[in-house]
Amino acid sequence: MRHTTLATAHAAAAPVLEVDGLTVRAGTGRGVTTLVEDLSFTIATGEVLGIVGESGSGKSMTASAIGGLLPAGVHVGAGRIVLEGREIQALSAAQRRALDGSRIGMVFQDPLSSFNPVRTVGSLLVESAARHQGLTASDARRRAIQALAEVRLPRPEQLIDAYPHQLSGGQRQRAMIALALLNGPSLVIADEPTTALDATVQLQVLALLKRGAASRAVLLITHDLAVAAVTCDRILVMQRGRSVEHGPAARVLDLPAHGYTRALLDAARRPTAAVEPAPGAP
Amino acid sequence: MKVRGFRLLRDLAVLLLGTLTLLFFLLRLAGDPALVLAGPEATDEQLSAIRAEYGLDRSLPRQYLSYLGNLLRLDFGRSLADGSPALARVLAAYPTSLLLAGLAMAATLLISVPTGAWLGARRDGAARRAVRWLLFVLQGVPGFVTALLLVQVFAIELVWLPALGFGGLLAMVLPTLSVAAFLAPKLTRLIEANVAAALLSPYVRTARAIGASEREILWRHALPNALLGATALVGTQFAFLMAGLVIIESIFAWPGIGWLLVQSTASLDFPVVQAITLTVVITVFAVNTLVDALQHRIDPRLRHRESLAGETTA
Amino acid sequence: MTVIVARPADSLATRYLARWELLTGGLLLAVIGLLVALGPSLAGHDPAFVDLRGRLLPPHSPQHLLGTDQLGRDLFARLLHGLRWSLAAATGATLLAFTTGTLLGLLAARRHSPLATLIRQVTNFAQSFPVLVLAICLVAIVGNSLATVVLVLGLVTWPVFCRVVQAEAASLFAREYVLAAEMLQMSRLRLYFRHVVPGLLPSLSVLLAFHFADMLIAESALSFLGIGAPLGAATWGNMLQESRAYLLSAPWLLLVPASAIVMLVITANLLGDGLRRHLE
Numbered sequence: 001m002r003h004t005t006l007a008t009a010h011a012a013a014a015p016v017l018e019v020d021g022l023t024v025r026a027g028t029g030r031g032v033t034t035l036v037e038d039l040s041f042t043i044a045t046g047e048v049l050g051i052v053g054e055s056g057s058g059k060s061m062t063a064s065a066i067g068g069l070l071p072a073g074v075h076v077g078a079g080r081i082v083l084e085g086r087e088i089q090a091l092s093a094a095q096r097r098a099l100d101g102s103r104i105g106m107v108f109q110d111p112l113s114s115f116n117p118v119r120t121v122g123s124l125l126v127e128s129a130a131r132h133q134g135l136t137a138s139d140a141r142r143r144a145i146q147a148l149a150e151v152r153l154p155r156p157e158q159l160i161d162a163y164p165h166q167l168s169g170g171q172r173q174r175a176m177i178a179l180a181l182l183n184g185p186s187l188v189i190a191d192e193p194t195t196a197l198d199a200t201v202q203l204q205v206l207a208l209l210k211r212g213a214a215s216r217a218v219l220l221i222t223h224d225l226a227v228a229a230v231t232c233d234r235i236l237v238m239q240r241g242r243s244v245e246h247g248p249a250a251r252v253l254d255l256p257a258h259g260y261t262r263a264l265l266d267a268a269r270r271p272t273a274a275v276e277p278a279p280g281a282p
Numbered sequence: 283m284k285v286r287g288f289r290l291l292r293d294l295a296v297l298l299l300g301t302l303t304l305l306f307f308l309l310r311l312a313g314d315p316a317l318v319l320a321g322p323e324a325t326d327e328q329l330s331a332i333r334a335e336y337g338l339d340r341s342l343p344r345q346y347l348s349y350l351g352n353l354l355r356l357d358f359g360r361s362l363a364d365g366s367p368a369l370a371r372v373l374a375a376y377p378t379s380l381l382l383a384g385l386a387m388a389a390t391l392l393i394s395v396p397t398g399a400w401l402g403a404r405r406d407g408a409a410r411r412a413v414r415w416l417l418f419v420l421q422g423v424p425g426f427v428t429a430l431l432l433v434q435v436f437a438i439e440l441v442w443l444p445a446l447g448f449g450g451l452l453a454m455v456l457p458t459l460s461v462a463a464f465l466a467p468k469l470t471r472l473i474e475a476n477v478a479a480a481l482l483s484p485y486v487r488t489a490r491a492i493g494a495s496e497r498e499i500l501w502r503h504a505l506p507n508a509l510l511g512a513t514a515l516v517g518t519q520f521a522f523l524m525a526g527l528v529i530i531e532s533i534f535a536w537p538g539i540g541w542l543l544v545q546s547t548a549s550l551d552f553p554v555v556q557a558i559t560l561t562v563v564i565t566v567f568a569v570n571t572l573v574d575a576l577q578h579r580i581d582p583r584l585r586h587r588e589s590l591a592g593e594t595t596a
Numbered sequence: 597m598t599v600i601v602a603r604p605a606d607s608l609a610t611r612y613l614a615r616w617e618l619l620t621g622g623l624l625l626a627v628i629g630l631l632v633a634l635g636p637s638l639a640g641h642d643p644a645f646v647d648l649r650g651r652l653l654p655p656h657s658p659q660h661l662l663g664t665d666q667l668g669r670d671l672f673a674r675l676l677h678g679l680r681w682s683l684a685a686a687t688g689a690t691l692l693a694f695t696t697g698t699l700l701g702l703l704a705a706r707r708h709s710p711l712a713t714l715i716r717q718v719t720n721f722a723q724s725f726p727v728l729v730l731a732i733c734l735v736a737i738v739g740n741s742l743a744t745v746v747l748v749l750g751l752v753t754w755p756v757f758c759r760v761v762q763a764e765a766a767s768l769f770a771r772e773y774v775l776a777a778e779m780l781q782m783s784r785l786r787l788y789f790r791h792v793v794p795g796l797l798p799s800l801s802v803l804l805a806f807h808f809a810d811m812l813i814a815e816s817a818l819s820f821l822g823i824g825a826p827l828g829a830a831t832w833g834n835m836l837q838e839s840r841a842y843l844l845s846a847p848w849l850l851l852v853p854a855s856a857i858v859m860l861v862i863t864a865n866l867l868g869d870g871l872r873r874h875l876e
Contacts, residue, residue: 069490072405093496101492108488116485118506118582127502128492163582179492300721418869422862424813426820427854430836430843434850438843445843525728529817533840544821547732559729 014085015042016186016217017066022079022089024061024070024241035061035074037241043187043217048210050220050232050249052264058241059221063191065089066219067106068096084186102132105180107209109192111172115164121175122148122160125182132183147178151208170201174208181212188212191221206231225268229253237261294567301563302353305556306346358557363546368553372539372561378448379527379538385454386461386523387516393462394469395509401470402477402508403500421467426529429460433533448536457534461526465519472515476508483507510581517573521566610873617870624863628679636677636830641670643677643830652846663848665838671852674830678853681831682860685745685824686811692750693811694804697757702792704758705765716762723755731814732823745824749811760803761796768795798875805868809861816857832857 024036036058043049051059064070066081068088081089083103091099100106108114115121125144129135135143141160148156151174164172173193180188190209194202209218210231222228228235228249235252237245237260245258256262340348352358358368397413404410420428433456437445444453480486481504489503528540535541539558546554578584636643639661647668655663655671662671704715734748818824819833828834832853839849 067491069487097493097495099493100490106488106491108484108491110484113484114488116489116503116507118510118580119503120582124488124492127494131493165583176488179488297721301725304725418865419858419862422809422865423858424816424861426817427836427857430840430850431854434843434847438847528728529821532821543729543732548822555729562729563725 015044016084017043017219018080018082019062019066020080020082022062022065022081023077024058024065024074025077026074034077035241036065038079039238039241039243040079041236041243041246043219045186045217046214047234048213048218048220048232050222050228050235051238052222052225052228052235053238054223054264056240057238059223059238060191061241062238063106063189063219063221066187067104067189068100069106098132101128101185102183103185103187105182105185105188107173107176107180107188107190107193110196111169111176112164112196114176115172117164120161120163121167121172122162125160125175125179128179128182143182144178147182148175150181151175151178153178168201169197170205173197173201173205177205177208177212185216187217187219189219189221192223193220194227195222195224202227203230225253225264237264290571294564297563297567298560301559302350302556303346305559358553358560361546361551361554363549363551363554368551368557371554372542372557375537375539375542376561378536379531379540382454382457382461382527382530382536382538383520383523385458386465387520389458389462390465390469390519391516393466394473395505397466398470398473398508399477399500399505401474402504403481403496405478417467417470420463423463425460425464425526426533428463429456429530429533432456432460432463446535448534453534457530457536460530460533461523464526465523469512469515469519472512473508476511477504480504480507510577513573513577513580517570520569520573524562524566614870614873617866618874621863621866621870624859625867628683628860628863631676632680632683634676635680636673639670639673639676641673643669643673644828645669652842652849654846655848655852662852663846665835665849666842666846669830671835671848674835675832675852675856677830678832678835679856679860681742681825681829682812682815682857685742685749685815686808688742688746689749689753689811689815690804690808692746693754693807694757694800696750697754698761698796698800700754701758701761702765704762705792715758719755719758719762722752723759725752727752727814728817731818732821740824740826742825745815745818748818748824749814753807753811753814756807757800757803760799764796764799765792768792798871802868802872802875805864805871809864809868812857812861812864 019042020040022036022039023034026033026035039058039062041049051062053059061070061074064074065076066083066088068091070076076089079089080087083099088096088099115124122141122144125147126137126140129140129143129147130137133140133143145156145160148159153159153171153174159167159171159175167175173196177193180190188209193209194205197205206227209220212218220228220231232249234247235245235249236243237252237258239260245252245256245261247257252261253265256265356369358372361368361371364371397417401410401413423431433445436443436456443455444450445456447453477500481499483504486499486503489499494503527538528543530536531538531541532544539561542554543558545551546558631638641660645668647664650660650664650668651666653660653664653668655661657663660670660672662675664670665674700715700719704712704719706712730752731748734744734751815824816831816833816836819831820837821833822837825831825834835853836850839846839853842849
């Protein structure tokens with residue numbers, strides 16, 4: 001299958017992202033909860049890794065931890081996150097800021113609320129380009145228009161001055177992807193990028209992400225196995241903060257080893273049914 | 283746009299008509315102005331002369347009709363105190379009040395915006411608690427009490443600033459501060475709440491994801507949204523302000539319309555009271571309309587209702 | 597699904613703060629209630645008793661805990677008298693505004709009746725009218741007395757309650773009415789009292805506290821301007837006005853009534869804030 005050949009082709013390349021024993025905790029003292037426990041995986045250039053799980057599985061926290069966006073009160077308890085050979089889980093705020101938006105690009109779930117309603121869509125792009133590439137205002141604007149064109153948005157020179165509410169959901173998400181890819185990051189993290197979109201639009205956005213994966217590593221977070229099936233080379237299944245299954249997409253989807261994965265697959269086939277507790281779950 | 287303009291005019295007309303009618307009937311019941319004007323020692327002849335001159339001897343409905351007729355010609359009658367045209371007296375006092383209102387509003391914004399932003403950004407700390415406590419106390423102190431206390435401290439004890447009078451830069455400080463001290467706490471708390479909410483919002487998370495510093499996030503990404511949500515309050519604060527003017531002008535002896543109002547009501551100077559009421563009502567209405575229009579202009583969601591002509595595909 | 601973690605500390609802090617505010621406010625209220633009940637007799641002097649030999653005595657003078665004013669009248673007694681006056685005025689005004697506003701608001705909550713439209717127009721109009729001007733006019737008509745002040749303030753500020761009640765009742769009514777209509781043939785009156793009014797109570801109670809504070813301030817402002825309280829009566833507004841001539845020689849004439857007003861308003865604000873936080 002196409003997935004497997006790509007995966008094997010890139011397996012030899014050095015991983016862009018290496019996560020080793022990541023543990024994320026919330027609270028301190030007696031009120032500590034562990035949100036992610038001992039998670040390990042790698043992603044190489046050209047690969048799309050999908051982390052699949054239900055809400056509460058810790059997949060979003062994983063994305064936030066790597067993206068440096070953990071909310072207050074939540075912190076990395078143990079483990080390493082290595083990006084392009086450099087440990088990033090304990091960087092200072094200033095060092096982190098140099099990474100965010102330039103080496104790491106993020107795509108969020110709800111593009112309407114993820115854009116500031118009182119600022120133009122382009123202003124964020126211009127700001128990011130100016131900051132990370134040191135461009136002048138007019139150069140940054142040119143780069144921003146170019147980025148919007150690269151995600152196949154029509155009339156980007158007009159769109160750059162539009163406000164978020166003037167765009168459709170799909171257009172907004174494309175703009176969000178343009179923002180993520182703007183400075184040529186080596187890692188893109190997409191957290192539920194299509195959940196808030198119509199079915200017809202979802203496929204287009206996923207195709208865009210897949211295209212962007214050609215020259216970088218992509219981490220895709222989703223609760224929807226169908227999304228993972230379409231986009232990902234490898235799939236990691238999380239349940240309650242732990243990894244329960246991890247392997248090439250084809251293998252995980254066709255021959256799931258863990259009961260929880262099987263339950264997820266079954267649930268995906270009957271969209272209205274809830275997932276029953278997996279056999280052997282802790 | 284035209285429909286809005288027409289509706290505005292209609293609202294204004296209804297407002298004015300209702301106000302003046304109400305005032306007319308109320309004031310006419312207040313007492314016998316002829317007596318007030320002529321003094322308790324006046325003879326009957328003097329009284330009837332005055333009644334004839336000011337039209338006070340006609341029947342109530344006829345007074346009302348001629349009254350409305352006068353209004354349409356912008357004739358508010360003559361002040362019972364000194365015989366000068368009532369409207370002219372009011373308009374002469376108007377700029378003084380506007381000056382105070384403008385200064386106070388500016389001072390309030392200068393205090394509220396940075397303080398609110400700072401409070402919203404810091405989640406804890408002794409300094410923050412102290413400032414919030416101070417704001418709470420300030421909000422509990424009535425404007426005129428603050429004024430009196432300020433006068434006590436800065437004019438009487440420290441003799442840095444004049445206690446009374448209108449004229450000179452220094453004389454503007456205490457009145458402005460008094461009004462601002464009363465308006466600022468509410469606005470500050472609103473801005474603080476808005477900033478705190480904005481900082482937790484998804485779009486600030488996006489800004490963080492592209493590497494914006496905390497300072498950039500506060501000033502460029504959170505504050506504009508916070509201020510947008512506060513413009514409505516600024517409008518209502520202005521109405522408050524107009525009421526506060528009455529007292530502050532009395533304390534500091536500023537010859538504005540508030541001070542004029544108190545004098546005129548005490549002496550039952552109907553024409554002047556009417557003129558003042560009218561100007562205040564129009565001012566408040568104008569400010570509310572302006573704030574509304576301002577909101578429409580600066581909030582992109584209201585300004586650009588149409589979406590870009592998009593294709594059916596995303 | 598992206599999760600913004602609600603910090604557990606936040607809601608806890610809110611609850612503690614609400615509890616603290618309500619406790620302190622309640623405590624202060626109890627003290628105030630005690631002072632009101634005991635009245636000027638607690639001071640051991642008649643608030644109107646003039647003693648020209650004991651003029652402008654500072655606080656902690658023998659027999660005069662808070663000193664005397666320019667006519668030798670005991671400040672503590674005048675303070676307590678003023679407390680009763682202010683509380684009576686503010687309570688009366690608030691109750692009047694509350695009753696009128698709530699009734700009208702309930703009537704106006706039914707969207708499409710002509711009465712509702714009329715009430716809404718009148719409310720709009722009343723809110724645009726300069727409050728203090730109307731208050732001054734009305735007092736000039738009816739004369740200076742406590743009843744006047746209550747009447748004036750109550751009749752001028754009812755739109756505050758009307759607006760809130762109207763908006764909330766409308767949404768409550770829409771919700772509850774549908775439910776009730778489906779379930780029982782409930783009479784509209786019962787609907788109001790059993791379902792709509794209880795739903796209004798939380799925000800109304802907060803509004804009551806804040807409105808009370810506003811009435812306190814308004815009454816003392818009016819009395820400061822010489823409107824509402826008879827000349828020479830022992831009200832806080834009057835005391836503040838009279839203190840102006842003696843700011844240099846006898847600052848306590850200002851500070852005593854000023855502190856009292858501030859304390860009372862802060863109490864009301866504490867209760868209002870605490871209630872609001874508690875009910876969030």
